Amino acid sequence: MAGSMARAALRRGGVGRRLMRPPALGGRAAAAGWSGPAAGGAVQYCAELVRKRDYEGFLCSLLLPVESRTSAFALRAFNVELAQIKDSITQKATGLMRMQFWRDAVEDIYSDNPPHQPVATELWRAVKRHNLTKMWFMKIIDEREKNLDDRPYRNIQELETYAENTQSALLYLTLETLGVRDIHADHAASHIGKAQGIVTCLRATPYHCTRQKVFLPMDICMLHGVSQEDFIRGKQEKNVRDVIYDIASQAHIHLEHVALDDYLYNMRKVDFNIFHPSLQKKSTLLPLYLYIRSWKKTY
Numbered sequence: 001m002a003g004s005m006a007r008a009a010l011r012r013g014g015v016g017r018r019l020m021r022p023p024a025l026g027g028r029a030a031a032a033g034w035s036g037p038a039a040g041g042a043v044q045y046c047a048e049l050v051r052k053r054d055y056e057g058f059l060c061s062l063l064l065p066v067e068s069r070t071s072a073f074a075l076r077a078f079n080v081e082l083a084q085i086k087d088s089i090t091q092k093a094t095g096l097m098r099m100q101f102w103r104d105a106v107e108d109i110y111s112d113n114p115p116h117q118p119v120a121t122e123l124w125r126a127v128k129r130h131n132l133t134k135m136w137f138m139k140i141i142d143e144r145e146k147n148l149d150d151r152p153y154r155n156i157q158e159l160e161t162y163a164e165n166t167q168s169a170l171l172y173l174t175l176e177t178l179g180v181r182d183i184h185a186d187h188a189a190s191h192i193g194k195a196q197g198i199v200t201c202l203r204a205t206p207y208h209c210t211r212q213k214v215f216l217p218m219d220i221c222m223l224h225g226v227s228q229e230d231f232i233r234g235k236q237e238k239n240v241r242d243v244i245y246d247i248a249s250q251a252h253i254h255l256e257h258v259a260l261d262d263y264l265y266n267m268r269k270v271d272f273n274i275f276h277p278s279l280q281k282k283s284t285l286l287p288l289y290l291y292i293r294s295w296k297k298t299y
Contacts, residue, residue, distance in 0.1 A: 042118035074122035163197020
């Protein structure tokens with residue numbers, strides 16, 4: 001059902017129509033890791049990338065007005081492109097080169113000369129359509145670049161700063177695609193983004209542990225006498241669950257978002273066992289849940 005709803009919404013919004021393919025790629029676009037044009041053009045490339053790598057963001061984007069939807073896909077695809085750099089490299093220097101590609105791409109987008117890369121092409125269209133603020137793109141790139149170092153957050157405040165400059169910045173740009181430039185809306189987006197960043201960190205912990213990495217805030221781990229090795233070994237003792245509880249509680253303080261609330265509720269049901277199999281499953285009812293909330297205008 002989730003797939004059929006998503007496809008129907010794509011068709012209604014015009015994303016499903018075939019477009020001209022973007023021009024063949026040159027050196028800079030190839031450096032960003034894109035291998036070739038996707039069938040259907042840049043719009044479909046962005047939508048499919050977000051569907052595969054940011055499914056909840058994909059569903060939420062489908063609920064936006066038609067005039068903002070393709071721009072939202074471009075923004076989220078940009079975020080995905082940056083987010084997956086860290087996991088796709090073995091040397092930091094390679095990651096820095098790819099980040100520099102996107103920094104140059106944003107500069108060129110604002111000079112009306114975007115590189116021939118589908119996400120960059122759609123970002124240029126979004127910037128032209130909505131007069132998006134360049135500063136937010138640069139904050140996302142700068143923060144993602146800092147995060148290329150494989151080290152845990154020193155404290156919860158450092159994690160929140162990362163979330164503010166990535167997830168919240170993405171939400172500020174999304175608000176701009178909707179024509180919303182309001183201090184109260186930005187304040188709400190800041191809290192939602194911080195909650196989302198914290199939850200994303202928690203959700204990714206089991207995956208990172210399989211790669212012998214732990215990024216949870218060190219101050220909270222030390223408070224409960226938990227080491228990185230405890231997480232890597234998948235220990236489920238009370239002090240390990242207490243670490244997750246403390247971090248989740250900080251997300252709950254900021255919480256205003258349905259999809260995040262669902263994950264935190266499910267985490268409470270398994271007593272904050274971050275490795276519980278139920279937490280790794282996608283919610284098949286999420287598309288319907290979001291649609292009902294949208295119809296009722298309650299979030």
